[in-house]
Amino acid sequence: MTRVDFYLLTSDQLNTRLDYACRLAHKAWAKGHRVYLHCSDAGQAEDLDRLLWSFKADSFLPHALHADRPEEAVVCGAGIDPAPHHDLLINLANETPTFFSRFSRLAEIVVEDDIVRVPARERFRFYRERGYPLNSHQIRTAG
Numbered sequence: 001m002t003r004v005d006f007y008l009l010t011s012d013q014l015n016t017r018l019d020y021a022c023r024l025a026h027k028a029w030a031k032g033h034r035v036y037l038h039c040s041d042a043g044q045a046e047d048l049d050r051l052l053w054s055f056k057a058d059s060f061l062p063h064a065l066h067a068d069r070p071e072e073a074v075v076c077g078a079g080i081d082p083a084p085h086h087d088l089l090i091n092l093a094n095e096t097p098t099f100f101s102r103f104s105r106l107a108e109i110v111v112e113d114d115i116v117r118v119p120a121r122e123r124f125r126f127y128r129e130r131g132y133p134l135n136s137h138q139i140r141t142a143g
Contacts, residue, residue, distance in 0.1 A: 004106045004127045004134050011141040012112040018048055020109055021090050022055040025074050028088050035074045036085035040093040045076040094119035096126055
């Protein structure tokens, strides 16, 4: 069964959410995991793809857009089947991905902005009502 982790950031900045997604993807990749970053739309996927090139000055995270190279260890996509990925799903969309249950782990990143927080609460209830193991992590953000 998919393990669901909610990362609750103390910021209301949406860009903080993307920055944290990059950090989480990098940490998972460094431990040998394959990561699918599920974005709300193609524009957000492209923004995240660009951010992944520069978010950490002292290391490199190999990644691609899912549409270009789905076999890459870390990919960004939106609204598409994430095959061949099934290890870690980082959800940046405001909806529950229909394919989440094929993943070993699901990370939901939440900031203190109602645009993100309110749908995240609905997803939390959705997962809880279906018996998925849930964990919450309070993350302090700078600034």
